[in-house]
Structures are given as C-alpha cells and as structure tokens.
Amino acid sequence: MAAGINIQAAWAGASGCRTCGIRQMALFADLQESDFALIHVPIDELRLSAGAPVYHLGDQGTALYTLRSGMIKLVQSLPDGSQRIVRLRRPGDTLGLEVLLTLPYEHDAVVVQDAVLCRLPLEVVTRLQRETPRLHTQLMRRWHQAVREADEWLTGLSTGNARGRVARLLLHLAETGGSNEISDLFTREDLGAILGITTETASRTIAEFRRASLLETLGRNHFRCNLDGLRQVADQL
Amino acid sequence: MAAGINIQAAWAGASGCRTCGIRQMALFADLQESDFALIHVPIDELRLSAGAPVYHLGDQGTALYTLRSGMIKLVQSLPDGSQRIVRLRRPGDTLGLEVLLTLPYEHDAVVVQDAVLCRLPLEVVTRLQRETPRLHTQLMRRWHQAVREADEWLTGLSTGNARGRVARLLLHLAETGGSNEISDLFTREDLGAILGITTETASRTIAEFRRASLLETLGRNHFRCNLDGLRQVADQL
C-alpha cells in the first residue's frame, strides 16, 4: 500500500509539500505551484509512536492533520465508560476536518502504529480555501470518504455475529494491505472496540479461526489469511 | 421540530426558494438575493408517501434533495440479503450529497413518513458552488452532519444490549421531536434494521418497556415516554 511513500528527514515550512511523496493522495493533491505561495506558516511534521494521542475529544483544535505513515484510531467513549473505535485512518487520510467548522475535535485520535503526520494549521487551510477553488473538491472527497467509511463500519463491522465481524475486518485489512498477510494486528482490546464485542470473544474467535485454518500464524502478531475461507464466513452473516 | 414549516401549494422554479419556510435550515440558507438569479432550472417539489423510493443504490443521480417534511430512511443491504438502516433524514436535511462527486447514490432512500422534498438538479448546485462561495460552508456543514450522525448511530444505536439501544433510539426520537411523545414509531422491522436486532427482539423490548412503565400507549403507534426512566436504561449499557 502507498508504494511511493518516501519520508525524508524532518522539515518545516511549505517547501516540502510540493515534493511530498504522498501528496497525490493527500489533501493538497490538486494544488498548483502558485498555490503554495499562499502558505506562509510552517507545516510541521510530527512523529508519534503507538499509544500517543494526536488530539483529544473536546479540544478546540487549530489544525488538521494528514497521515503520512502508520495508523491512527478515532475513539469515542460510551456512556458506561467503555470505548468504541469509530474509524481508522491510514496513510493519505486527513484527520480533524471538523476544525474547519470551528468545532472542537469529536474524537480522541490515538496512534495505533507508529505514525508520521503533517500538521496543517487551520489558517493555512482556510486561506487556501478562500483563495483557490482547487481545495474544495479534495475537501469534499475527504468528507465523503469519512461518511462512506462510517457506513461500512456500521454495516460491515457492527452487524452480524462475532465470527462474521472478525472475518470482515481481517478481509478489510488484508485488502487494504494488498496481500493475504496481516502484520501488526490490533490488540484484542482494540479488536473488541472496533467490532463492538468483548476482548475475550475477540480472542476466542481468532483462536477458532486458527483452528479452522482460516488464519495461519507466521510470527508474533503476524498472520496469513485464507481469504476464500474468510469470505465464506463473512458472507454468512 | 421545525415549527415554522409552511408548505404552500406546489410550485416550480427558483422563485419559491427565496421565501421558503425552511430555507434557514436548508442548504440554501446562506444564499443572497443575487444568488437566486443563478438558478435557471426549475426546482421541483415532490410529494411521496410512505414506502415510496426517492432513489436507489447505484443509480447515477442527477439531483440532490432537501427534505421539507416527513422522514426518509437510508438503507444499505448486507451480504446475506438483509437490510440495515444507516441513517434517517428529517426536515431540513439534504439527501444524495454524493452526486456532487459524480458518484452513484450509495443507499436506497425510502420514505418512512409521507414526505415533501425539493429536487435540486446537480447543475444548479454545481453552478452555485462555482459562482458563489456562500454555499461552501453549508455544504461542509451537511457533510459534517452526515459524519456525526453516522458516528452517533454507531456508538448510540449499534452498541450495547437491545434494551439500551431501543431506549437510546426512543430518547433520540423524543428529543428531536421536542416532546416526550412519539407518534408514528417505526414498524418493528425498521426498528430492527436501525438497531441491528431482529424484529422479534424489537417487539419484545417495546413490550417490556410498556410493562415497566417506560412507555405508555396513547393510541395506535403513539407513545408517551418516561424520559428519566429511559435515560437510566440507556446509560447502563
């Protein structure tokens, strides 16, 4: 996935955006040379390791983020104190669009796999939005992507029994990974928070899949999927 | 809800938009007098009764819709053939934003309660979008609203046990209705499709709530809610 990613040493300022390895998949994809002149504030690069928060629910944010590498979870807590992961962000994705509407962040954003992100100050984005129409389409695409992902999350990962949910998640991960191998599968707790099941059920289901040869353990948290077999389980319910 | 709704006789053309009773809550809220001159195509009004489809998943749409009154469900079907209601639209809401990205509709939109909608041809919206910046904010608001509603749907209505889900849905309906009475509650089948439970479980849970005096039947599909009681059930899980 994202074959062309090329992370150089840390830099600041807009200069980097022009030559950014993932620009074509990021928010600034459609910008032209002249547009970058409008960026007068440094775009910082952040490197965060697993477990680190990017922002918190309720914070009055002053920046959006583009994820360059790694993975980030968006979490909402439930009335009873437990947590539910409502979306995952992968390289090229944008985080924190809600600040464009001067709203506080609506999730806790937490790093799941070591991440590199670009911090886009709100003023930069609003200025570009005002001066050039080329950002509009991309912004709309981002919003749309969030809606679509949310819908898939609901129908695919929060419907049906535990076996089906786990199978669909594994397939999703394998597909976006472009191979039948999954490295760095989530903790069982995160699996549960994604699928709306308990960690025990998540653990049991993974174990069951292993016994049924739907999953083969290649190493510590590294699996090979029997895609056809998983598809069958996924389609039952 | 929407106290000021005032549906005149059917009309066509843009003339009506200016004086529309729900304009301040709809997509064209921020438009100014001069902007309406840009609308050269008639805006049709549609009246559809319960059960009628507005559009179908996969259709290559040529219009967005603003809901003036009634209720509409957005449905996605699952691999196993059953259906899941992914969102509800109420007066002032917009349907079919995805056509702005030249994408086919992503749901089946079906009328739940007799509805009146305005059909906004794609060309009208894209033209306005090009000529005036005043639509951008509203569009972004609409997208944002869809995301937020999707997130709430997931955490509120698709998490926890059946009692909690039903309670939270009833509270949601009562709150958006602005009273502790709910008229025209969904069919049990729709309840199930919203909450990800079977129709039998939905029925049983409603019956249980009635026995526990959390709901009082006022008439055919017309209930009064014990809000505090429901809130207690909603918060447990």
Place this chain on the structure above:
DNA sequence: CGTTTGTTTGAATAGAATCAATGCTGGTGG
C-alpha cells in the same frame, strides 16, 4: 528476575436469534 500488561481458556450465566404459532387491524371484494 519479578512485575506488569496483554492473551488465552474455562465454566456459568445472560441475552438474543430462531422457529413456530397466534392475534390484531385495516383493506378488499363479494
């Protein structure tokens, strides 16, 4: 090397799905 943190497994229980039957209501046509 012991402590912490996450994983696995077991047994008991609670919850929901399933299958099946019955009841209710509004609409239709004789």
Place this chain on the structure above:
DNA sequence: CCACCAGCATTGATTCTATTCAAACAAACG
C-alpha cells in the same frame, strides 16, 4: 355490511451465541 385476507405485531419454547467472572499463561520491561 360482513367475511376474509394480507401484513404486521406479539408471544412462547428452544437453541445458539456472547458476556461475565475467574484463573492460568506468556511476553515485554524495567
């Protein structure tokens, strides 16, 4: 006008599934 029908709602009995509580285990870390 009434009898019947179709569609939805309710209820029961049973089976299956997931949660809960508890314990043992494994790996990672200071």
